[in-house]
Amino acid sequence: MSAEQNTEQEFTSVIKVRDLVTHYGTRQILNGISMEVRDGEIMVIMGGSGSGKSTLLRHLMALEAKTSGTMTILDQNIDDLSMQQMFDLRKKLGVAFQGGALFSSMTVGENVMLPLFEHTKLDRMTMDIMVRMKLEVVELGGFENLMPAELSGGMIKRAAFARACVMDPKILFCDEPSAGLDPAVASALDELILRLRDALGMSIVVVTHELDSAFKIADRMTVLDRGDILFIGTPEEIRNSPNERIQKILNREPDSDEVDVDVYLRRLTGEDMYGGAQL
């Protein structure tokens, strides 16, 4: 029995992606990605700008249409799901977006309550208690009546975590949780992610380009580069990887790709811009 088969027997996967290919227009963004997220783990997806990590995250959240490949979330192939099954599946997912994505016309409390209000038949008092509990978990107790515009960047992200967790999801997605925050607040958010995993036992997928944060929270990491997976492994395995490109990412070295002179000149002269109108 191979090592890979052994691994598959030991862990239950909550997300399985096989040969995922996706395009924006004619540009291929992901070139046949295969990966899995295991039950109860924090999987960090990292890579440089334009590596496809945000696109991959949007696919994992079933927000984008793929070109080819298969994706299974919580043992359900998303291609086979009816509209109702998709709604039911989404109730088991939570997302904390990069900018929080709180609804600006609602208070913090109403934002956190929205999934409960839409998907449960709980009475108002129970919902209020649950909202206060979740806000306490993210250390925002007493802020439920404030509007999102009255919160700081870090508080908005924490409120977004509270909303993402209010339905006790099986999988939590976090898009750049510590981007744009000062180190102390970013570190507090990392602690929050670890606490959520430990307390609520959820699987967490984090997309980040913050190396310190990634190594602090990750159980396993997926390193993307130009739409391909460079490496999947534990933080230790990645640190010790002999792969040159991984080491460049870890050492924060700028990408020094060779430029295709013909493509560059065509772009400068604007030849590419009118290509669509030519026969």
Place this chain on the structure above:
Amino acid sequence: MSEIPPGLFTRTADNVGRKTITAVEEVGNGATLIFQSVFWLFMGRRYGQPVRAGSVVVQMMETGIYAIPILVLLNAAIGVMLAIQGIYTLKIFGAESRVTFGIAFAIVREFGPLITGILIAGRTGSSLAARLGTMRINQELDALHVMGINPVRFLVVPALVAMVIMVPLLTFLCDVVGLLAAGLYVQFTLDISLAAYFDQVVDVLSVGDLMHGLGKSILFGVLICIIGVVNGASVTGGAEGVGKVTTRSVVQAISAIVLTDMIFAYIATLG
């Protein structure tokens, strides 16, 4: 053929082609949105996605109630203006006492629905486009999707239902205000009592005339909402993009209202 340099003709043809495709795409998006809205309005409960009455009421307040003061003011002014111009014109023929005919038809069939539509397009249509554009940029629409909340059901249907209910009601109110303001001017200028003026108005107008105006206003409400949503949902480029789609939605909605009004009036008066 790819060796042909991008000259003026190529670029113009390219621009026309792209804009045509965009326009067709937007009309298609609008039609799809209407279909989806009707679907979620009637089938939402079956999928656990009911349209909340509370959301519709909030939108009705926003679309209708808060717009009443400015609508009353504008329609009173239009009524007086029509009376002034009507009396001035008919005086040439010594027929100024027949001004009621012109006022009644003009307000109920044209100006009531038109002014209401234009004002709601500027006020509510623009805010709808700006709101949806901002939500899209802030990933709030994505957040709704991921939470298992259909954005059309949650955001568009309440606004559409509110428009379909409130725009005709506002139009009726505007008809009354316009006629009353014109009547007061006529009473003051021609010494015709308000009661006699309204007797003439009721004699002149038929239920068909009233329905003509109200029917148009329902269509205007749908157009304003769909144009606002399609523009808002297609925003790109941050805050500047939101500004652009907001302006675009107002221009498109007012153009659509005026053109629809013309077509509606032509069809309704055939034969």
